[in-house]
Amino acid sequence: MLMKGWLARLAAGTGMAGAALKASAYTNTSNGYNMPTGVTEIAHSVHSLHMAVFYTCVVIGVLVFGVMLYSIVNHRRSKHPKPADFHESVKVEIAWTIAPFVVLIGLAIPAAGTLIKMEDTRNSDLTVKITGYQWKWQYEYIGQNVSYFSTLSAESNAARQVGAHGLGFSGSFSEADLDQLKKVDGGHYLVNVDNPLVLPVGKKVRFLITGNDVIHAWWVPDFAVKKDAIPGYINEVWTKVDQIGTYRGVCAELCGRDHGFMPIVVNVVSEDDFKAFIASKQAGGTAAAEAAPAETAAAPAGSSAAAAPAETAAAAPAAAAALGKDDLVKKGQAVYTANCAACHQASGAGLPPNFPSLHGSKVANGPAEAHITQILKGKNLMPPFAQLSDEDIAAVATFERTSWGNQGSVVQPSQVAALRK
Ligand code: HEC
Ligand SMILES: [Cu+2]
Incomplete structure (x- = not known):
């Protein structure tokens, strides 16, 4: 009982519990202990190579530790007070040069074959x-x-x-x-x-x-x-x-x-x-x-995540048209959660001092141009977001300018388009 609690705490402390959870969560063909067998020909070869190396190591391990144990037990001091005294066995030296050489070549040949196949990107569809x-x-x-x-x-x-x-x-x-x-x-x-x-x-x-x-x-x-x-x-x-x-x-x-x-x-x-x-x-x-x-597809929780991008993409062709404030805010919240919340937090309170709060922010309450430019180009620790569509940027700016008590203006996609250079 005591031991079990101690182990559990150790596992949690070192993140092992999380790691075990993750391993099973993201490969389909692993039992959680070994490398995944994979779903491609290359993955199968890689898995076979991995097993070949593993079994080679097991055999070497058993041999080496076997000889060691045997020597320790059977040639201990009480049995052999006078140790054998020999040097330079040519036979042994040849054996321990050749054996690793054979093992290494035996592993290198199939490994090289797989590597060459991996590099061959010709004739792709x-x-x-x-x-x-x-x-x-x-x-x-x-x-x-x-x-x-x-x-x-x-x-x-x-x-x-x-x-x-x-x-x-x-x-x-x-x-x-x-x-x-x-x-x-x-x-x-x-x-x-x-x-x-x-x-x-x-x-x-x-x-x-x-x-x-x-x-x-x-x-x-x-x-x-x-x-x-x-x-x-x-x-x-x-x-x-x-x-x-x-x-x-x-x-x-x-x-x-x-x-x-x-x-x-x-x-x-x-x-x-x-x-x-x-x-x-x-x-x-x-x-x-x-x-x-x-x-x-069957998991109910997955469906809510899938719904967000569907809605974003469906509205995309309308980029040039003026949009209502409510639509912008709703969409902006999704863009914000996906792109901005990591630093500015879902609450908009940020993580000061590095990531500023957007509550009452000068930028979010000031002129739209400066706000849009900061999103497009980034500033210091904030990365640029020019890869977002005009509509996404207009939406997220509108969301920030009208949330958390902010009093900024609504931003339209056309304003973002005008500032892209
Ligand atoms: C990697 C962290 C990070 C992400 C992600 C991020 N920001 Fe920022 N943001 C910052 C930092 C840092 C600043 C302060 C920049 C400065 O003035 O030096 C800032 C400042 C701002 C400001 C001005 C705040 C003020 O009053 O000074 C706004 C507005 C803003 N970000 C909007 C956004 C939007 C919109 C997104 C998502 C599209 C976003 N940020 C994503 C780090 C981030
Ligand atoms: Cu990365």
Whole structure:
């Protein structure tokens, strides 16, 4: 009993409870202890290599420790007071030179074969450019005129703003606490996004991976794809997924304050669904393929997160028209939650001194031009948000200017368009 409580506290203190929760939450083909077997040919080879190395290590470990134990027991001082006295055994020296050589070559040959296959991005059916931002991903379907951002889902984001204590945790993780966390965001706390990457099943997809600000890394364990996203540099990698489903990953490079909050979700769909997805994205809408197939579609909590982007995208074509204040505020709140709340907090109170409160802010109550420019260009620690649409920026500015007692004017998309240069 005492031991168990102590272990539980240790596990919570070192984040092990959280890690165990996450491991099972974002790979489909791992039992939580071993590397995932994966859903691509490359992933299967990587898994086999991993197992080959593992079993080689087990055999070496058993041999070495066996000889050691045998020697310790059978040649102990009480049995052999006079140690054997020999030097320079040619046989032994040849054996311990050749044996590791054989083991290393035996592992290097299949490893090199897999590496060469991984690098071969020729004859791809589709190219997607992936750009890492602090802290989101951009997916661009090259030549298809489709590009969008993918950020942590609103529900996970709201839960993390509140923090573990707000969810009712007492400081150490109990089974009940874990059960509660497992329910957040349809069972995908911190590993759900608003707009997932959508790929066709059975097609060779080439990824061009780069970064916009700092180094990120795009990692989906079930695909065995993990590649650095480096500003000014394009890395190439590819995948061909054999199974329809939803696959998850995370940014695997420590990339700043919210590194832990830029997950990856890939929906692999049938070719027809994929075509429908591209067509509707080109038309400015949101496709059914974005609502996750299988598992997440059934989860009631996931649906609220999916609803937000659908509404955003549906209104997009109307960018030039003047909009009513209520519509702007409603939309602005969603944009705010996804893009601004990390620093300025859902309450608008910020995290002073670094991230200012927006309550009574001079900018939010002052001229619209300065407010829009700050959102477009950023300022000091605040990153630029020029990648948001005119309407999103108008909406979020309006939301900030009319919330928390602020008395600023309503901002229209046309004002944002006029300030973009
Ligand atoms: C990475 C953290 C971060 C994010 C995300 C962020 N901001 Fe900021 N914001 C800041 C910082 C830091 C400042 C203070 C800049 C300065 O004056 O040096 C600031 C200042 C502001 C101000 C002016 C406040 C004042 O009175 O000085 C406004 C308005 C604002 N941000 C709006 C937004 C909007 C809208 C978004 C989302 C689209 C956003 N911010 C996202 C960090 C952030
Ligand atoms: Cu990152």
